[in-house]
Amino acid sequence: MTLSSFDFTTDKPALLLIDWQQAIDHFSDLSRSHPCAEQDSAKLLKHWRKRQWPVLHIRHSSRFSESPYHKSSPWFNFKPELAPEVGELLITKQENCAFAQTELLDVLCARDIKELVFVGVLLNHSVDATLRMAAGLGFQNYLIPECCPAMAITTLQACEYSADQVHDILLSNLEGEYCQVLNSEQIL
Numbered sequence: 473m474t475l476s477s478f479d480f481t482t483d484k485p486a487l488l489l490i491d492w493q494q495a496i497d498h499f500s501d502l503s504r505s506h507p508c509a510e511q512d513s514a515k516l517l518k519h520w521r522k523r524q525w526p527v528l529h530i531r532h533s534s535r536f537s538e539s540p541y542h543k544s545s546p547w548f549n550f551k552p553e554l555a556p557e558v559g560e561l562l563i564t565k566q567e568n569c570a571f572a573q574t575e576l577l578d579v580l581c582a583r584d585i586k587e588l589v590f591v592g593v594l595l596n597h598s599v600d601a602t603l604r605m606a607a608g609l610g611f612q613n614y615l616i617p618e619c620c621p622a623m624a625i626t627t628l629q630a631c632e633y634s635a636d637q638v639h640d641i642l643l644s645n646l647e648g649e650y651c652q653v654l655n656s657e658q659i660l
Contacts, residue, residue: 481586484587486526487525491531493541494550495532495540499541499594502623506622509619516589529563568598568602569602570605595622595638596638599615615643617643621639623635
């Protein structure tokens with residue numbers, strides 16, 4: 473199947489890289505979808521840098537010292553292939569939503585950014601929370617599914633859903649109302 477290319481409506485869509493820290497590899501024993509998400513995200517990041525479009529890195533800094541996302545953790549740093557470069561914006565958050573108690577909204581408004589492309593971890597955590605808020609704030613959102621892995625879950629009724637099932641359910645719920653789901657090939 474050949475995908476049609478995609479054109480943004482503005483000349484500066486921002487790539488929002490959420491929580492691409494080494495901690496994701498130590499976050500849970502549950503399975504994760506899209507094992508190549510880091511490499512796929514790195515391709516998009518390279519594309520953004522080449523075009524000199526805005527790149528924003530979101531870093532989670534947990535308040536809980538036992539979390540792999542705590543600043544004292546050996547896994548707090550970004551994955552090397554997705555680490556910020558000089559001049560790229562870095563927003564540190566303590567909540568799932570990158571807009572909660574951060575300067576993210578002010579930064580986007582000051583730069584007149586209206587389109588956000590989401591890549592990061594996890595789709596069923598920080599990506600979902602941030603994307604929903606961005607939609608409520610009026611941003612045009614695009615989600616790259618192969619760059620936003622999900623984690624398996626067990627429900628309160630002890631039903632188990634695989635990471636792929638969780639990923640598919642969330643994409644189906646978000647598409648249309650909160651974002652447009654695009655394959656990275658459409659952008660590249």
